[in-house]
Amino acid sequence: MGWIEPKTDWDPTKDRLNPESYNRIRNNLAVLGELVNEIYAPLTLESMGEEKNYSSWYYAREFNVFERNLDAINQTSYNKVIGTTKTFFDNGPFIDSSELNRIESATLQLYEIGQNHKKTLPRLSIRLGSLKGVK
Secondary structure, eight states: OOOOOOOOOOOTTTOOOOHHHHHHHHHHHHHHHHHHHHHTOOOOOOOOOSOOOTTOOOOHHHHHHHHHHHHHHHHHTTOOOOOOOOOOOTTSOOOOHHHHHHHHHHHHHHHHHHHHHHHTOOOOSSOOSOOTTOO
16 A cells, blocks of 8 residues: 545535545555654554445544544644544535545645655664675
């Protein structure tokens, strides 16, 4: 699983959530969680369940887990302003394009910051220790 470029231009009249978009958001949050663990601090994300396919149903709790994981990633690492977290309820309004834009834009912003930070981590320019095993 690797980073997939987020869709940040959801159109309320044309775009609908599909399994590819759901899985992209889910996997990008997992990649961000790994990045935070590598660079900043230990972070355990809530389980986001299995990937979806066209015969799967979407549940409010799954989108709430996305929201909580995004907040946890942000609070543990960068603490950027990424908008107001929304809570979804069963039989309530479905996630809309503005919320999808917010989530995907936030993941992109946090990923770019993390990648830039990772590139600038200090590294020693010399090798420490003996040359045993070095050819």
